[in-house]
Amino acid sequence: xxxxxxLGGRAGFGPVVVEQDEPVFHADWEGRALGLTLCAGVLGHxxxxxxRHARESLPPAFYLSASYYDIWLTALEAxxxxxxxxxxxxxxxxxxxxxxxxxxxxxxxxxxxAVLSKGGPVDRSGAGPAAFAVGDRxxxxxxxxxxxxxxxxxxxxxxxxxxxxxxxxxYPDSNAHFEGEAPCWLYGxxxxxxxxxxxxxxxxxxxxxxxxxxxxxxx
Amino acid sequence: xxxxAHDNELSDAEARTRxxxxxxxxxxxxxxxxxxAIIETYAEKVGPRTGAQVVARAWTDPDFASxxxxxxxxxxxxxxFFGRQAEHMEVVWNGEGVHNLxxxxxxxxxxxxxxxxxxxxxxxxxYRARAVSEPRAVLRDFGVELPEETRVRVWDSTAExxxxxxxxxxxxxxxxxxAALAALVTRESMIGTGLARDPDA
Numbered sequence: 001x002x003x004x005x006x007l008g009g010r011a012g013f014g015p016v017v018v019e020q021d022e023p024v025f026h027a028d029w030e031g032r033a034l035g036l037t038l039c040a041g042v043l044g045h046x047x048x049x050x051x052r053h054a055r056e057s058l059p060p061a062f063y064l065s066a067s068y069y070d071i072w073l074t075a076l077e078a079x080x081x082x083x084x085x086x087x088x089x090x091x092x093x094x095x096x097x098x099x100x101x102x103x104x105x106x107x108x109x110x111x112x113x114a115v116l117s118k119g120g121p122v123d124r125s126g127a128g129p130a131a132f133a134v135g136d137r138x139x140x141x142x143x144x145x146x147x148x149x150x151x152x153x154x155x156x157x158x159x160x161x162x163x164x165x166x167x168x169x170x171y172p173d174s175n176a177h178f179e180g181e182a183p184c185w186l187y188g189x190x191x192x193x194x195x196x197x198x199x200x201x202x203x204x205x206x207x208x209x210x211x212x213x214x215x216x217x218x219x
Numbered sequence: 220x221x222x223x224a225h226d227n228e229l230s231d232a233e234a235r236t237r238x239x240x241x242x243x244x245x246x247x248x249x250x251x252x253x254x255x256a257i258i259e260t261y262a263e264k265v266g267p268r269t270g271a272q273v274v275a276r277a278w279t280d281p282d283f284a285s286x287x288x289x290x291x292x293x294x295x296x297x298x299x300f301f302g303r304q305a306e307h308m309e310v311v312w313n314g315e316g317v318h319n320l321x322x323x324x325x326x327x328x329x330x331x332x333x334x335x336x337x338x339x340x341x342x343x344x345x346y347r348a349r350a351v352s353e354p355r356a357v358l359r360d361f362g363v364e365l366p367e368e369t370r371v372r373v374w375d376s377t378a379e380x381x382x383x384x385x386x387x388x389x390x391x392x393x394x395x396x397x398a399a400l401a402a403l404v405t406r407e408s409m410i411g412t413g414l415a416r417d418p419d420a
Contacts, residue, residue, distance in 0.1 A: 091235070107253045108252075
């Protein structure tokens with residue numbers, strides 16, 4: 001979906017403002033919100049792609065004006081409600097009404113190191129031959145996508161060159177909607193600035209995205 | 220007016236976070252000590268100094284540098300840096316006439332296990348919007364002016380591959396050891412919005 005998160009090439013946001021000696025967290029609640037998000041993810045009701053989709057589905061005006069941890073927190077509230085763990089009424093009252101659904105999956109403090117160390121690799125076995133090779137000219141899919149996608153709108157319909165084969169990875173467009181991992185080949189696809197931005201491009205620039213095989217056709 | 224980057228706001232977010240944690244703990248779904256451990260990991264253990272060690276070794280050890288080109292994920296893991304948000308690593312090399320810049324236009328993808336959590340500007344709309352369409356202008360926001368003939372390669376992290384920029388080794392650093400070199404490697408230089416520090420600066 002080309003929601004408020006799909007920011008590449010948009011104008012009007014002003015200069016990049018860099019905070020000198022920026023702390024890791026600006027307030028205690030930011031660290032707690034991060035921790036809650038990771039702990040709740042371990043319960044296994046949703047996957048990484050579904051959590052991204054929850055964030056990009058927030059109302060655009062909120063998404064574009066909230067701090068990033070507030071975006072995470074608000075999406076987490078939505079995910080916990082959708083999956084039946086914490087209702088809006090419980091959040092409003094601050095009191096539990098029904099017990100947790102998956103307490104047996106709770107992330108214990110002494111397992112944090114192992115969980116963070118393991119991460120969540122998305123490469124999968126069982127790959128058939130890749131349909132594209134390095135050097136191939138490819139056109140990126142275009143058109144309205146109502147669900148989750150990792151194809152940024154600025155690249156839709158554009159022509160680029162395959163410059164890398166990254167692996168056989170989980171397909172977010174399917175996984176975000178719990179329709180299976182549907183792994184497919186992932187490619188680096190490189191565009192010239194002129195192909196993406198026309199006469200508005202800065203000279204001597206190129207942009208590479210990581211694009212899943214279903215996004216591509218031979219050009 | 221610029222209306223973003225308010226990550227220091229003590230809005231209702233603090234109250235909502237507390238309420239959510241209280242309920243999740245009461246339901247037996249969250250261990251508060253696990254949250255403490257996560258915070259400690261990213262506040263104290265993992266950060267830009269982690270990635271700086273990778274860069275310094277890439278500058279000094281040609282075998283390590285070629286291993287990085289072959290398999291960045293395994294080579295970086297060999298230094299003890301692996302896990303969440305560094306499961307699939309690629310390194311990109313600055314050099315004569317080439318400058319690399321990393322962004323995630325769609326969210327905030329960043330190599331956590333190598334650079335720690337991303338700074339606010341990396342997650343903010345101005346950077347995510349402009350890094351792909353006017354990277355040279357973005358670099359000027361950071362005080363970096365590239366020669367016209369330098370090619371700019373932008374990497375938009377649209378999947379689960381995470382990018383680390385190996386900046387150019389500054390001149391006059393031949394006598395420095397790995398630790399002294401790592402001290403010259405800034406977070407910005409590993410994202411591509413800056414250069415490694417001059418040893419005399």
